Amino acid sequence: MSEIEYRSSGTPLESYELTRKDHRGQKESEEISEWVQRQVEEDVAKCRADPARAECRRQAFEDVARLMQSFEKRDHEIMRWRVRLYCGHIIETEAHYTYSDPVSAGAYSERCPECGRDSLTIVAFEPLGLRAEPPAPAGPPPPAPPKKPTRAELERRVRALEEENARLRSQTPAPQSVSRKP
Numbered sequence: 254m255s256e257i258e259y260r261s262s263g264t265p266l267e268s269y270e271l272t273r274k275d276h277r278g279q280k281e282s283e284e285i286s287e288w289v290q291r292q293v294e295e296d297v298a299k300c301r302a303d304p305a306r307a308e309c310r311r312q313a314f315e316d317v318a319r320l321m322q323s324f325e326k327r328d329h330e331i332m333r334w335r336v337r338l339y340c341g342h343i344i345e346t347e348a349h350y351t352y353s354d355p356v357s358a359g360a361y362s363e364r365c366p367e368c369g370r371d372s373l374t375i376v377a378f379e380p381l382g383l384r385a386e387p388p389a390p391a392g393p394p395p396p397a398p399p400k401k402p403t404r405a406e407l408e409r410r411v412r413a414l415e416e417e418n419a420r421l422r423s424q425t426p427a428p429q430s431v432s433r434k435p
C-alpha cells in the first residue's frame with residue numbers, strides 16, 4: 254500500500270463563508286443533475302415504447318450492480334472524510350483510500366441527509382481516517398517447532414554419552430556404581 258497524502262480544504266467544522274466559486278460550482282452541479290434527470294426520463298419513455306430496449310437496459314443495470322459488488326472494499330481500504338456541503342451541513346462521507354480527496358473520488362454532489370437537498374457540492378473537507386486499521390504487516394514468522402534430530406545427530410549424541418560414561422567409569426573406583434542412574 255503506497256503512502257497517499259490526504260488533502261484538506263478549509264476546516265469543515267469552522268464557520269464558512271461561501272465563495273463565488275462555491276456558488277458557481279453548486280449551480281453547475283444542479284444543472285448537471287437536472288440534465289442527467291432529463292436523460293433518464295427520456296430513456297424511461299423510450300424503454301416504455303420499446304420492450305426490447307427496456308430488457309437490454311435492465312440487463313445493463315444488473316451487470317453494473319454485479320460489478321459494483323465485486324468492487325466492495327474492505328474497511329481498511331475506505332477513507333472517511335468530514336465534509337461541509339454547500340447547504341452548510343457537515344456530514345461524513347467515504348471514498349476509496351487511493352483518492353487524495355473526496356471531490357476527486359467523485360463525491361462532488363451529495364444528497365444532504367440533514368436537509369434532503371440533492372446535488373450539493375462539497376465546499377470544505379478534511380480526512381478523518383480509514384474505516385479500520387490496515388492489517389499489520391507480516392511480522393517475524395512464528396518460531397519454528399523444535400527440529401527433530403537427525404539420525405546422524407542422535408548417533409553423535411549417543412557416542413558422546415558413551416564417551417562420558419567411559420570417562421566416569423574410569424574415574425569411579427567402585428564397579429557397582431556403574432549401575433547408578435546419573
Ligand SMILES: [Zn+2]
Binds near residue numbers: 368369370
Ligand atoms: Zn443540508
